[in-house]
Amino acid sequence: MTSPKISTGPLPASSKIHLGGSLHDIRVPMRSIALTGEPPLTVYDASGPYTDPDAQIDIARGLPDIRGGWQRLRGEVAPTAARPVQPADNGFATGARLTPAFPVRRDPLRATGGRAITQLAYARAGIVTPEMEFVAIRENEGRIAAHSRDGEGFGATLPDLVTPDFVRAEIAAGRAIIPANINHRELEPMIIGRNFKVKINANIGNSAVTSSMEEEIEKMVWAIRWGADTVMDLSTGRNIHNIRDWIIRNAPVPIGTVPLYQALEKVGGVAEDLGWEIFRDTLIEQAEQGVDYFTIHAGVRLAHIPLTARRVTGIVSRGGSIMAKWCLHHHRESFLYDRFDEICEIMRAFDVSFSLGDGLRPGSIADANDAAQFAELHTLGDLTRIAWERDCQVMIEGPGHVPMHKIKANMDEQLKHCHEAPFYTLGPLTTDIAPGYDHITSAIGAAMIGWFGTAMLCYVTPREHLGLPDRDDVKTGVIAYKLAAHAADLAKGHPGARARDDALSRARFEFRWQDQFNIGLDPDTARAMHDETLPAEAHKVAHFCSMCGPKFCSMKISHDIRAEARRQQGLTDMAERFREGGAIYVPVAGPDAEPVA
């Protein structure tokens, strides 16, 4: 069955195209936007098969297995018996309250002989994996040359074109990761690194208070439709094992989680009762399901907690507060820190990437860049070294609430102390005074920190601080962050970024309204806003809109000026002969006036 609730179908004027590899048998999806006035525009496409009319979407069967064969070829992974699902995995939900298990069962893959099968291990061994070639092609968006080279990169190295070996080298250096659990075979690989396009993450997940399985899948599909590059499932409450299965089997993008949330559910929400065994079991449970990256709050150390005592908003990371409570109760370092080696052993066996959590990120402007925040950041740098020794891929989580003048220091500290591992930041929010608009307070900080070098931006929705985001909030948050990430690419001088701006500006200047809508990040909203005042089809080629009306359209007047200039030799004799030209005045008879001669 195709669920009627899942959003499918191409975006306006768009079709799915696939580019092949030269090293591996891969098909890299792109979105081609048909234009009326110039050749089609090829753009990055995170939306997966859902926007492909040729794809058969059935959430009960999941997306096709496109990666399973890749590791088999390498012969370094083998199917193993899956850890049996336990009642606690779904919060002891039963009967009607239990979300049904995903219908298709598959034995999980695992590295054989305790070897590391991570992208980092292969990169260091000089091997260009299919994932690496896939992202190399994907990053170029069909370009065969640089579009423009103009920007301030703050030390970023952005090649005109990304090659598979450049990807390999960046991963080997730890500057980039491809979050790709070997059990997430439905994944279309993507890369997170300062020398690639800035990415964005969207959070979904039910809370104990609201929402269901279909809703969460649709939120994921909806988020990637508008451009989310990865999705974190932050579900809490019951059924999270089964809901996660449904999400991963239907996800073409990397899925991240915070395993601590499920572990806490398993001990009935009593932080003090958490322990290594139950946490370890949860890591394996989720790794076998195919989670691509885990947020691990191993940087919250006992000695950091007193540093938060005088904060205005204390500890605002869920995982951070849970671990701080645990540390105080037992008065010892957390099992995440003590057992970090053993965590690495699990991560490397499935190639789950670390997202080292910022449990002590500031929750208010007043707490930004304080001792607690930076003490944890330095610890994350130490843990990065350890993870790298085990061939584990690592990114570092950061910001929260940070005023503009303190943003760059975050990037500089992270680059210095975390050895250029990719930075993954929430916002930052640049003021605390706009609840209901924190997608904007944070898009400001996100664009800036993305420019400075952050590799992935975790979105914030309008509902932040107020409640669980709904479908509209998710879309608004994703679009706000796509434009922030793009503004960052432009400022860094990404060689391909400006192609889309320039195409849209040409369409705008030439009054190709349909093209202007379709090149934009949200064609539906742009078209609807325009048509509210000028619905007639004739106005899709009109040389004005309702903002200025026909007489006062500066672009129309610019055309008059240029048309004249074209008929002239130069400016000197233009003025005289200009009088022969036509007037620009067009009588106005209301919305249906047609100003074009």
Add this chain to the structure above:
Amino acid sequence: MTSPKISTGPLPASSKIHLGGSLHDIRVPMRSIALTGEPPLTVYDASGPYTDPDAQIDIARGLPDIRGGWQRLRGEVAPTAARPVQPADNGFATGARLTPAFPVRRDPLRATGGRAITQLAYARAGIVTPEMEFVAIRENEGRIAAHSRDGEGFGATLPDLVTPDFVRAEIAAGRAIIPANINHRELEPMIIGRNFKVKINANIGNSAVTSSMEEEIEKMVWAIRWGADTVMDLSTGRNIHNIRDWIIRNAPVPIGTVPLYQALEKVGGVAEDLGWEIFRDTLIEQAEQGVDYFTIHAGVRLAHIPLTARRVTGIVSRGGSIMAKWCLHHHRESFLYDRFDEICEIMRAFDVSFSLGDGLRPGSIADANDAAQFAELHTLGDLTRIAWERDCQVMIEGPGHVPMHKIKANMDEQLKHCHEAPFYTLGPLTTDIAPGYDHITSAIGAAMIGWFGTAMLCYVTPREHLGLPDRDDVKTGVIAYKLAAHAADLAKGHPGARARDDALSRARFEFRWQDQFNIGLDPDTARAMHDETLPAEAHKVAHFCSMCGPKFCSMKISHDIRAEARRQQGLTDMAERFREGGAIYVPVAGPDAEPVA
């Protein structure tokens, strides 16, 4: 009659208070927000009498004359016979199509004996006017000391407290202006300068295609309700004289216009037919009505026009394109440039401030910071000197579409070439690819350029490039710009800015939901978003929201940790005794669960 269409009444939990002057008989309005957990918070209030329950609002009578007496006392202005209204002033509208004249007639004031009665002239003479004391009190927002001092001001000088003489000195230096036409007697004066709070402007105005008089007044009232510091009436089409009268008589904030628009209407939209006489007549017409600042595109010189020939989006300023067309047609410098002296004579007789227009601002990322844009900026610097010699107040218009890495150069060039006259910028928009979301693409650039030193930010609404903004677009644009301006104040290190953030963060951390909503820029939206999932009154004190639910609220856990810490001597013996403390787990029974013991 009180028009039912006008939005009146206080914002939630807010009351209007007035602070008196020590030098002059003035009443400076402030907004006091009542809080449940701490003393009331006093904030800047641009909303005028409309949010004062004691005020009698009747748009047919207009707002009270609070400034008329001020100039009389100085005895340097006198009533004169008003220029007779001509049919062309209202686009020859007649009968039912004619917007009725504003009912109350008043002889316009004008400087006597050709003297300059501008705030700049008085400031230079060492006179502290009522307007200067008014804005000094207003800028301090009821503070009697600095709240915090932390930021990067890029050369801005922000005193702990603003004194009347500091205001006078800043105006005398040309670094700030108080746009206050002597005929706008309803005005609550405000100041625009780099060493004061960053201000925002909202544009309203009908176009030939849509909207009416009542709508425009309500748009103005609606814009200032949410925080617009000035409003530009960009009306075109018919009835603009009468609509402007209605707007100014009901406006407590400075009103700006682009007189060229009305002049063009008077010549039937034929740019070539424009001339000095009709423009001069329009300046006097609008100066007598009380317009506080005029955008004058005198910087568009004949020699600049060829510099736009290879632009992707040509000339995107309405006024700029009109003047460029005129210059080419007549092949000479514009009458705005040639007659600049005579324009100054009119401005100084009414104290209309110059907003020197950026007719050649870039309309796309591709055109940012180009030769045309900066050539005009340098001309504006020359004109600033001339205006200052005539004791005229001046601000400079800037940006448009500018990628992040090119924003600071705009501020630096402006400071250098325009002698620190206040900068007033549109956005800038940091990418072209998000039509429908340009309030966000531009809030990013606006926050940054405000931080760098821009004194006033001209808002952009979601409808930009697509149509004339409606009431909702106006509110969204204003809120987006209020938060951008505030983010800029925070980053500059404004001594009062963080008070509001800190108050909101305390409310947030203490789960004072009502306070959190009420301190925010848009209490209505924040409350509505929260209540959508947790409507019960009990949840207004609940220690969680639907985002994380009770078990996973990091702030609640932080409180548990602190409560414990308070009971302890220190951290060393805390762990042991912590076991005596209560668990944090609260059974979840859906949205009505009450987690507080």
